[in-house]
Amino acid sequence: MGILESLKTLLFGKHDVGGGKQDEKPGSAKAEKPADVSIGKKASIIKEPKEEKPVADKITVGHVHMSGCTGCLVSFADNYEGLLTILDKYADLVYCLTLADVRHIPEMDVALVEGSVCISDHLSVEEIIETRKNAKIVVALGGCACYGNITRFCRGGQQNQPQHESYLPIGDLIDVDVYIPGCAPTPQQIRNVCVMAYLLLKGNDEQKALAGAYLTPLMNLAKAGTQACGCDIMTQGINQGLCMGCGSCAAACPVRAITMQYGKPQIERDMCIKCGACYAQCPRSFFSFDVVNQYEGIMEAIDAAMEP
Amino acid sequence: MVLGNYKQAIAARSTDPEILRKSQDGGIVTQLFAYALDAGIIDGAIVAGQSEEPFKPEPMVATTREELLAARGTRYAISPNMSLIKEVTRSYGLDKVGVVGTPCQMQALRKGQLYPIGLRDVADKIALAVGIFCMENFPYQGILQLVEDHGATALENVSKLDIGKGKFWIYTERGATVQLPLKVTHKYEQPGCHVCLDYVANLADISTGSVGTPDGWSTVFVRSGKGDDIWAKAIAAGAFETKPIDSVKPGLELVTKLANDKVTKNQKYLESRATEYGVGKALRNPYI
Ligand SMILES: Cc1cc2nc3c(=O)[nH]c(=O)nc-3n(C[C@H](O)[C@H](O)[C@H](O)COP(=O)(O)OP(=O)(O)OC[C@H]3O[C@@H](n4cnc5c(N)ncnc54)[C@H](O)[C@@H]3O)c2cc1C
Ligand code: SF4
Numbered sequence: 068m069g070i071l072e073s074l075k076t077l078l079f080g081k082h083d084v085g086g087g088k089q090d091e092k093p094g095s096a097k098a099e100k101p102a103d104v105s106i107g108k109k110a111s112i113i114k115e116p117k118e119e120k121p122v123a124d125k126i127t128v129g130h131v132h133m134s135g136c137t138g139c140l141v142s143f144a145d146n147y148e149g150l151l152t153i154l155d156k157y158a159d160l161v162y163c164l165t166l167a168d169v170r171h172i173p174e175m176d177v178a179l180v181e182g183s184v185c186i187s188d189h190l191s192v193e194e195i196i197e198t199r200k201n202a203k204i205v206v207a208l209g210g211c212a213c214y215g216n217i218t219r220f221c222r223g224g225q226q227n228q229p230q231h232e233s234y235l236p237i238g239d240l241i242d243v244d245v246y247i248p249g250c251a252p253t254p255q256q257i258r259n260v261c262v263m264a265y266l267l268l269k270g271n272d273e274q275k276a277l278a279g280a281y282l283t284p285l286m287n288l289a290k291a292g293t294q295a296c297g298c299d300i301m302t303q304g305i306n307q308g309l310c311m312g313c314g315s316c317a318a319a320c321p322v323r324a325i326t327m328q329y330g331k332p333q334i335e336r337d338m339c340i341k342c343g344a345c346y347a348q349c350p351r352s353f354f355s356f357d358v359v360n361q362y363e364g365i366m367e368a369i370d371a372a373m374e375p
Numbered sequence: 376m377v378l379g380n381y382k383q384a385i386a387a388r389s390t391d392p393e394i395l396r397k398s399q400d401g402g403i404v405t406q407l408f409a410y411a412l413d414a415g416i417i418d419g420a421i422v423a424g425q426s427e428e429p430f431k432p433e434p435m436v437a438t439t440r441e442e443l444l445a446a447r448g449t450r451y452a453i454s455p456n457m458s459l460i461k462e463v464t465r466s467y468g469l470d471k472v473g474v475v476g477t478p479c480q481m482q483a484l485r486k487g488q489l490y491p492i493g494l495r496d497v498a499d500k501i502a503l504a505v506g507i508f509c510m511e512n513f514p515y516q517g518i519l520q521l522v523e524d525h526g527a528t529a530l531e532n533v534s535k536l537d538i539g540k541g542k543f544w545i546y547t548e549r550g551a552t553v554q555l556p557l558k559v560t561h562k563y564e565q566p567g568c569h570v571c572l573d574y575v576a577n578l579a580d581i582s583t584g585s586v587g588t589p590d591g592w593s594t595v596f597v598r599s600g601k602g603d604d605i606w607a608k609a610i611a612a613g614a615f616e617t618k619p620i621d622s623v624k625p626g627l628e629l630v631t632k633l634a635n636d637k638v639t640k641n642q643k644y645l646e647s648r649a650t651e652y653g654v655g656k657a658l659r660n661p662y663i
């Protein structure tokens with residue numbers, strides 16, 4: 068309890084999220100247009116919220132906990148002071164069972180959903196439906212929400228809910244807008260999506276265009292389906308004549324199921340937990356020259372955005 | 376824009392005779408890393424080292440000058456250098472990472488920094504990415520086939536392999552030279568190279584290759600802010616001898632021509648994948 072309490076003060080000391088804030092309609096405060104600045108300039112790429120109206124430009128974010136291990140949330144928190152910057156400047160955490168005392172899923176701009184949905188548990192099903200209704204953007208955060216991940220291997224029989232045996236990625240029950248694959252998803256990938264979601268919702272036209280271009284591949288992943296496996300780099304990579312042996316897939320795999328043999332990935336299929344990281348990391352799964360050619364400017368912009 | 380963004384293009388070679396003795400061209404890659412290691416800009420670099428099999432590259436982390444020098448020279452086979460990009464920050468413990476790679480590996484690196492889906496805590500540890508020009512690459516078995524079958528030479532007797540002047544060159548330890556027309560090499564290229572739209576590593580901090588400059592020299596593009604900074608320091612430290620690129624033959628004209636050839640050819644192939652491989656079906660296009 069001690070840790071949770073101190074985390075809460077750490078996270079919410081400045082804005083009392085658990086308190087009255089949630090009743091306020093998100094977006095009811097008129098968002099001001101951030102100053103026109105071009106990507107790549109270190110100076111104020113993101114508009115600093117005004118002192119007297121500290122939340123005017125923020126987006127509202129919730130963490131919805133389905134059947135996941137909280138590793139995704141921990142990974143988000145592993146942005147350390149970056150998390151504080153995000154919560155300070157860009158996002159109000161309006162819902163997060165682990166950290167904030169809000170019981171019902173409120174309206175929000177972005178829902179980060181961790182975990183798959185246990186369909187033997189009615190509450191979970193109701194909550195994921197509620198999440199879709201209340202959130203403008205639903206992000207499947209991590210392998211379980213995107214693809215089932217380790218929960219694909221569930222077969223029930225665990226005390227004290229042995230009947231819980233059927234788990235589905237959230238995309239099998241609701242439309243999902245953005246995927247962040249991986250187990251756990253990385254702090255930096257979550258951070259980048261948060262910053263881009265902020266720019267998409269609150270940025271100027273140029274920033275919106277960039278954020279849209281950045282998020283498009285992750286939106287396409289969400290459209291592409293709810294199944295992932297190391298096999299994808301064979302079926303969608305090597306089989307399609309696209310693999311050039313860079314080794315990114317092997318580096319991305321959290322369980323070291325992939326080794327490079329004579330320049331091509333070799334997948335130990337029994338080890339694969341189906342997190343989707345390898346395929347999403349592969350430069351030949353998706354690659355946008357429009358986005359990646361601007362890597363210097365984008366990375367500088369994100370760094371600048373993360374300055375406290 | 377087939378040559379990508381760059382701040383300067385230069386003809387250069389290392390001033391270190393020891394590096395030049397076994398470097399592929401002007402020793403740019405090895406010299407850059409050796410200087411950066413010395414100056415504390417990198418803690419080490421992922422290079423294509425020599426494995427147990429002759430001319431089969433093996434991604435390795437070099438943290439000393441000796442290890443960097445041992446990896447000199449081009450190995451014309453796939454070296455999955457990105458496979459170490461996370462591990463280099465973990466069991467090797469590097470905070471400032473150097474990495475050398477082909478244009479596609481530079482693409483993988485930058486995608487990995489922008490979309491670090493499975494690359495936790497890696498993006499901001501990349502201190503120096505050196506790209507090498509690349510027309511195509513081969514699976515190791517393809518090199519075996521070319522050298523031992525077409526070239527009738529045992530790979531273990533080979534001292535250097537090179538592609539240049541329209542030929543695939545095999546130099547043996549005993550001084551013999553075998554040349555194969557590039558025509559016979561094409562079918563052994565890896566398929567993934569045929570959708571590649573980058574010849575000169577547009578996304579590297581600094582990229583280099585042999586084309587454009589005389590033997591023993593290299594063509595160098597200084598591209599990013601980081602690259603510019605490191606190049607200036609290396610020059611100030613006397614690491615390189617340079618010449619203006621327009622003072623050498625054949626210069627950027629040839630680089631541009633080859634880059635155009637590659638990109639045009641592969642763009643055409645990409646289009647054919649959309650229309651000519653089936654009826655109402657298309658092969659997947661990775662570039663969205
Ligand atoms: C497959 C391939 C195709 C190439 N095609 C061209 C071309 O068409 N035109 C052109 O001008 N240049 C090409 N090059 C680059 C050229 O052969 C030299 O590697 C480059 O000029 C660097 O020489 P250097 O003397 O500066 O480097 P050196 O100091 O000799 O160091 C070379 C560095 O490259 C690394 N390396 C060697 N093999 C590989 C590999 N397979 N993958 C990744 N890294 C490797 C080594 O680890 C070493 O660090 C190609 C290189 C490769 C690997
Ligand atoms: S092979 Fe590894 S990275 Fe790929 S889906 Fe399986 S566990 Fe994830």
Ligand code: SF4
Binds near residue numbers: 304310312313
């Ligand atoms: S990440 Fe690289 S090695 Fe792995 S499948 Fe993709 S292209 Fe091939």
Ligand code: SF4
Binds near residue numbers: 477479511512567569
């Ligand atoms: S041709 Fe392109 S895909 Fe092939 S090895 Fe060279 S850079 Fe990579």
